[in-house]
Amino acid sequence: MGAVSRRETAPTAETVDTATGPARITWLPARRPRLVLAVSHGAGGGIEARDLQALAAALPARGVTVALVEQPWRVAGKKVAPAPKTLDTGWRDLWPALTAPGLPVVAGGRSAGARVACRTAAELGAHAVLALSFPLHPPGRPEKSRKDELLGAGVPTLVVQGGHDPFGRPAEFPPGEYEIAEVPYGDHGFAVPKKSGLTEDRAMELLTTAVTDWLDRLP
Template sequence: MADRETVATDTGDAAVTWHRAAGRARLVLGLGHGAGGGIEAPDLVALAAALPARGVTVALVEQPWRVAGRKVAPAPKTLDTGWLPVARRLAAEGLPLVVGGRSAGARVACRTGAAGGAAAVLALAFPLHPPGKPEKSRAEELLGTGLPTLVVQGEKDTFGTPAEFPGLPAGHRLAGVPFAGHGFAVPKRASLSQPEALALVVRSVADWLDDLAL
């Protein structure tokens, strides 16, 4: 059963919803949300439901702006300030820490992973560029994590398809989800169903975590 904890930060209170591992935990996976939604995103929910059975404690993190009820995310620096105290709290569990998130949350994890004491970074639907503006690339954030990094990306994501990503450094991995958009939704006419798309996201993450051997 999930439980909720408040974590104080310099930008307000963040909230952590814990989905504890079944039995002995082997690592903590902290996941942040995007700028347009919260921890109810289908990919985050699917990971929180599936991974505890594999010995992974999943912590879904709500940024202070979201906890306060604001509708617009603040600047990246403020997001990072609101994340790092949470990362320290997650690390206090005494287990290897993997940080990540979807969209804007993935960017935060990439920028702060090393500083927050993480062993690896998970980037779900990394927003490589604003839709229709490939010249405004954010690849530097992803390439500069300095940690093993998994990107799980929809093949129809308007914020950047897998084919648009630059060559990744050693330790980085890219997993594509056929037919999926930025939220990993797939069209009804696709040969991959919505449950199958989310199962592919979960399997890609679970296999990567196993390969990390933390």
């Protein structure tokens, strides 16, 4: 096999204008891509999140181009995310850029980004949804369930959830037409305590394996 050129594998950044301000997509291309996984961050962080970076490192070698999406509020340097409707508007407006390569697009994100992907998947024609650390409810408030967003995605969906996520442990999730994979002992950011015996590297390996296996099974 010949050497892969830097241009084929180096990340590239693209700015996309939306009604709520400029968004940014960082592309990590596969050499022979079969689909695009577009994942956005949560309300309390950016694309540097450990799970997003683990997927960006692992998936291009498996034929999946990864698009790390930064919502306009994050690009603008703001510290507080706007209302869900505003997040949905930004995602809708940047969607054409995600479909530009002409490949099926799996919509995804972590936490608030997962909610956006679920709420908009059907209308945008997403191939599937990857929900990382889906915030099923606010911590300590299980009666404030967001299950309708998850159950209403309308496309094949994988939830990857930390075993100790205060926003919803795997056992709390309702029955539905989606799959769920657990990262044992993981919190909302998939951090694992040292006493668990599970290293962060191993936790991310479990996460990327679950995602890769699911992507491989998508029609």
